[in-house]
Amino acid sequence: xxxSAEMITPxxxxxxxxxxxxxxxxxDRVIFDGVDLDIPxxxxxxxxxxxxxxxxxxxxxxxxxxxxxxxxxxVDGQQVQELGRTALYRLRRRMGMLFQSGALLTDLTVFDNVxxxxxxxxxxxxxxxxxxxxxxxxxxxxxxxxDLQPSELSGGMARRVALARAIALDPMMIMYDEPFTGQxxxxxGALVQLIRLLNDAxxxxxxxxxxxxxxxxxxxxxxxxxxxxxxxxxxxxxTLAKTDSARVQQFMQGLPDGPVPFHYxxxxxxxxxxxx
Amino acid sequence: MALSRSITLRxxxxxTCWMLELIRGLGRSGFGFFETLGRFNLFLLKILVGIPAxxxxxxxxxxxxFSVGVLSLxxxxxxxxxxxxxxxxQGYNTLVDFGAExxxxxxxxxxxxxxxxxxxTGLLFAGRAGSALTAEIGLMKATEQLAGMEMMAVDPIHxxxxxxxxxxxxxxxxxxxxxxxxxxxxxxxVGVGLLxxxxxxxxxxxxxxxxxxNDVFNGVIKSVVFGFxxxxxxxFEGYDTVPTSEGVGRSTTRxxxxxxxxxxxxxxxxxxxxxxx
Numbered sequence: 001x002x003x004s005a006e007m008i009t010p011x012x013x014x015x016x017x018x019x020x021x022x023x024x025x026x027x028d029r030v031i032f033d034g035v036d037l038d039i040p041x042x043x044x045x046x047x048x049x050x051x052x053x054x055x056x057x058x059x060x061x062x063x064x065x066x067x068x069x070x071x072x073x074x075v076d077g078q079q080v081q082e083l084g085r086t087a088l089y090r091l092r093r094r095m096g097m098l099f100q101s102g103a104l105l106t107d108l109t110v111f112d113n114v115x116x117x118x119x120x121x122x123x124x125x126x127x128x129x130x131x132x133x134x135x136x137x138x139x140x141x142x143x144x145x146x147d148l149q150p151s152e153l154s155g156g157m158a159r160r161v162a163l164a165r166a167i168a169l170d171p172m173m174i175m176y177d178e179p180f181t182g183q184x185x186x187x188x189g190a191l192v193q194l195i196r197l198l199n200d201a202x203x204x205x206x207x208x209x210x211x212x213x214x215x216x217x218x219x220x221x222x223x224x225x226x227x228x229x230x231x232x233x234x235x236x237x238x239t240l241a242k243t244d245s246a247r248v249q250q251f252m253q254g255l256p257d258g259p260v261p262f263h264y265x266x267x268x269x270x271x272x273x274x275x276x
Numbered sequence: 277m278a279l280s281r282s283i284t285l286r287x288x289x290x291x292t293c294w295m296l297e298l299i300r301g302l303g304r305s306g307f308g309f310f311e312t313l314g315r316f317n318l319f320l321l322k323i324l325v326g327i328p329a330x331x332x333x334x335x336x337x338x339x340x341x342f343s344v345g346v347l348s349l350x351x352x353x354x355x356x357x358x359x360x361x362x363x364x365x366q367g368y369n370t371l372v373d374f375g376a377e378x379x380x381x382x383x384x385x386x387x388x389x390x391x392x393x394x395x396x397t398g399l400l401f402a403g404r405a406g407s408a409l410t411a412e413i414g415l416m417k418a419t420e421q422l423a424g425m426e427m428m429a430v431d432p433i434h435x436x437x438x439x440x441x442x443x444x445x446x447x448x449x450x451x452x453x454x455x456x457x458x459x460x461x462x463x464x465x466v467g468v469g470l471l472x473x474x475x476x477x478x479x480x481x482x483x484x485x486x487x488x489x490n491d492v493f494n495g496v497i498k499s500v501v502f503g504f505x506x507x508x509x510x511x512f513e514g515y516d517t518v519p520t521s522e523g524v525g526r527s528t529t530r531x532x533x534x535x536x537x538x539x540x541x542x543x544x545x546x547x548x549x550x551x552x553x
Binding site: 099101120121 | 283286416419420421423424425426427428429430431435
């Protein structure tokens with residue numbers, strides 16, 4: 001198998017996010033152990049891997065909510081971990097993030113949720129804010145739901161509203177944290193299409209973190225597979241499907257056991273049972 | 277045989293090591309306590325830095341003043357009336373033995389303005405507004421709303437915490453003043469209306485014996501301090517919560533318990549400083 005250092009993106013386009021030798025641990029648990037990856041500008045890159053491998057943590061590291069123990073994370077030429085609060089917030093205004101739960105503000109209507117970043121970061125007149133919000137809601141098909149409260153939305157609708165909010169400031173990049181989890185087939189189909197469509201129509205760079213292999217592979221330009229704190233495979237969806245790496249194949253085909261173990265690390269079973 | 281010996285040996289080691297575990301646990305708790313204390317103080321600094329941003333956007337503050345202050349009024353007013361009425365009943369029964377029932381107004385007013393107004397309001401405030409603040413902020417954290425704000429380059433301490441802190445700080449003295457006012461009227465209702473104390477004596481003795489600086493002003497200082505501390509604890513517990521339903525529940529309980537301890541402890545300290553000599 002190739003080492004992760006040899007596997008840096010072959011896509012060839014300009015790199016927006018460059019991660020080198022990333023190390024991150026929570027207590028004694030190592031999450032990333034020397035990860036290298038590149039996110040090309042204007043493309044849709046998927047980060048995949050089994051649950052608990054730190055995919056969401058990776059997004060938090062890219063967004064500067066967490067700091068790496070070692071290594072570097074560069075976004076649009078800026079070292080995220082070295083930025084002060086003001087510079088970090090300036091960078092975040094150009095990033096959008098779609099949380100798994102949607103993270104809508106529950107005391108605001110759908111309209112006010114989408115208007116939130118516009119009102120916080122711009123001095124636009126209310127009439128223009130209204131137009132922009134309606135345009136963003138139209139893009140996600142929820143213009144008619146503008147007066148609803150977040151509690152009145154289904155899970156899929158909440159994520160689409162969150163998506164409208166994430167694109168409100170026309171960011172350069174959007175990060176999607178498990179966008180397909182818990183969706184019915186119709187919502188899933190709508191989200192899959194929307195993510196691809198918005199990426200192409202708005203000229204965004206998208207990072208989709210997911211363990212939904214089929215849906216993600218259908219729209220991704222490039223995929224990284226992470227497991228055990230390392231990048232275990234990468235490539236276009238087609239090349240990954242044909243890879244001879246047992247670990248990648250196990251994940252792509254959803255096999256319960258294999259090189260990525262079924263069991264969480266534990267002491268010897270017999271000794272554990274006798275150790276009363 | 278070998279396995280049995282190994283298990284016995286392990287049990288012996290475990291028994292002899294319990295002391296070491298205890299010491300280690302104590303050390304961990306100690307470090308944890310000081311770490312939390314440090315975060316608690318740093319959190320206040322961040323809030324104070326965020327206060328000017330709230331002042332230029334009064335809409336945020338007004339919404340919180342309504343939620344924290346106005347919505348707490350019913351419990352404060354009802355409690356104030358009953359505390360005043362009970363004080364009048366108890367005070368009258370004692371004073372009448374000495375033929376000093378005309379001093380009922382002074383007894384009621386001093387008890388409420390100096391002590392019961394700030395303290396009972398502080399405890400009720402922690403129970404009603406403080407718990408609501410903790411639960412609301414904790415749930416915002418658990419549902420990733422605070423993280424979402426951060427990723428939208430909006431500082432949740434400025435946007436969410438500082439307005440709530442300032443609203444609590446402003447509301448508490450006003451609520452305590454309201455408590456004291458209705459408490460004195462509660463005492464009037466029982467003392468003058470039901471027990472027959474002279475109305476003129478009730479008010480005039482109160483007017484002559486209650487000192488603006490020593491009594492009223494010191495009571496106001498207490499309520500300001502209690503409001504500051506109770507709100508600080510409430511917003512910190514919410515922001516620092518473990519983002520699960522159990523975590524939010526625990527934080528809400530802690531918020532009320534710690535605020536109640538803080539109010540009672542600080543009341544003793546402030547009373548000693550104000551009236552100690």
